[in-house]
Amino acid sequence: MKHIFKNETSILNNCYNKDIIQRGFTMQELTVRVPGTSANLGPGFDCLGIAFQIYNWFTFRWQKIEDVVSPQEQIDQLAITNVRQLPMMEAYVKYCTLFDVDLPLLELVDSLESDVPVARGLGSSATCYTAGAKAAQWVAEQLYDKQTILKEIEGRFGSYKIDPFSNEAILAIAAMIEGHPDNISPAVFGGLQIASILEQKDFPHVLYQTLPVHSTVNFIISYPNYSLKTKNARAILPKKIDRQDAIFNLTALSFLIQGMETGDPVLLEHGLQDRLHQPYRAKLIDGFYDILKIGKNAGAVGSVLSGAGPAILTIYLDSENGDLIQEKIQNELGENWQVLKLKIDHSGINIKTGREKF
Missing domain, CATH: 3.30.70.890 (GHMP kinase, C-terminal domain)
Incomplete structure (x- = not known):
């Protein structure tokens, strides 16, 4: 496999982890597993959800390109190659845009396995959005220096501080796209979750809480x-x-x-x-x-x-x-x-x- 970088010239080059680049970083395939979820549970409309042991597996790889590409180039390329990737790519690109990082072109491996039925009310779209955001986060962790990125985005979202490399970032990005966090929160954190989007001007602040479930339920x-x-x-x-x-x-x-x-x-x-x-x-x-x-x-x-x-x-x-x-x-x-x-x-x-x- 070719290395991602031909040289060190790129947007936000000062944020890249140069040690990795100098060693000749080779991108690996990544499998993301996300649980299916049930939202609302009756009265908890748009705020309550629970994760179950039924999963979607997404295996991603990155194009063998010589340099990273911008978010718009990601979308333009995807429109030509694989429309099936759109939900994952939407979250992938959202991560790039919000945190001002440029990442290699994402590709969904054909051997995607799915146990969560589509459009049945079991959070299939939530699995796609969270998987795409998680894939972006993972590759960003490999290519960027965390502390430099945190410094670069300091104050960007007002008083709200968010760690781009946390699961809270995955929750926020996926909830921003989905519009409500009831499926997203349990997909990210598991268990029974109650969540609400408190603010969505620049970046959604999603407040969430894991709730206890008795062993007899x-x-x-x-x-x-x-x-x-x-x-x-x-x-x-x-x-x-x-x-x-x-x-x-x-x-x-x-x-x-x-x-x-x-x-x-x-x-x-x-x-x-x-x-x-x-x-x-x-x-x-x-x-x-x-x-x-x-x-x-x-x-x-x-x-x-x-x-x-x-x-x-x-x-x-x-x-x-x-x-x-x-x-x-x-x-x-x-x-x-x-x-x-x-x-x-x-x-x-x-x-x-x-x-x-x-």
């Missing part, structure tokens, strides 16, 4: 063989909401968070209620309310729409009956649905050099 995801685009599921939502509906959801969310921590079935049952998005999105899913009842009738605490749908998240407490509940749901939904018992992923996004699943 278990999950089943059911998704059909048809997709539902998020933009369609958002377009159907009202522009204004009733005050009583807002109060209802605030109360339900409080119950849900406490129920997740304690495993209290009463709190969970009341906490899985929503009036802000499910009543409207129900119109896009045939038999939506009947589907929600299937889990309850099978012995679960309750079910909610996963993200924008059409996937359904079911919560149950008795782990010994998990197989039976799964079987009952599968029998009711039929062969056009996949029904999976899933465990929580607590690690979030991970990387490994080379091309292999892990």
